[in-house]
Amino acid sequence: MSLLLTLFSVLSIALGAFFFLVGTLGLIRLPDLFSRLHALTKTDNLGLGLVILGLLPWLPDPFTALKLVLIWLLVLLAGATGSHLIAKRALRGDGEDLTP
Template sequence: MTAAFLFSAITLPLGCLFFAAGSIGLLRLPDLFTRLHALTKADNLGLGLLICGLLPWVESPWQGLKLVLIWLLVLLAGATGAHLVAKRALRGDGEDLQ
C-alpha cells in the first residue's frame, strides 16, 4: 500500500465518476447545447484525473509526458468538436442535426 497506490486509488475512481457524470449528463440533459457542456467538461476532467492516477505507474518520464500530451489533445479536440457542433446547430445552415 504505497502512497502512489493510494493516490491512484483516489484519482482513478474519481475520474471514472466524472466520466459517468458525463454519460449521465448526456442522457439526462434536455437539449444539444447542455449536453455539450456535460460532454466536454466532465469527460475532460475525468480523463485528466485518470491520467494523473496513472502517472506514477508509467515506465518512463517520456511516457508520462505522452499521457499529458494525450490529455491536451483531448482537451483541444473536445473544445473544438463542441464548438463545431454548437456552431452548426446554431447557424442551422447545414443539414438537420437535430
C-alpha cells in the same frame, strides 16, 4: 510510501471514472444539445485528466508520462473545438438531421 501512492492512484482513477459516468448521465438527462455539450466537454476533460494523473506515478519513464499528458492536451483541444463547431452548426441551422 508505496501504499500511499497506490491509494492516491486508485482514488484519482476512480474519481476520473466517476466523472466519465456523470458526463454520460448528463448526456441522457440534460434537455437540449447545447447543455449536453457542456456535460461532454467538461467531464471528459476532468475525467481523462484524473485517470492520467493516477497513472503518472506508475510509468516506466518520464517520456511515457509526457506522452500521456500530450494525449490529454490533444483530447482537450479536439473536444473543445469539436463542441464549438457542433454548437455553431446547430445555431445556424445548416447541419444535417438536427430536427428534434
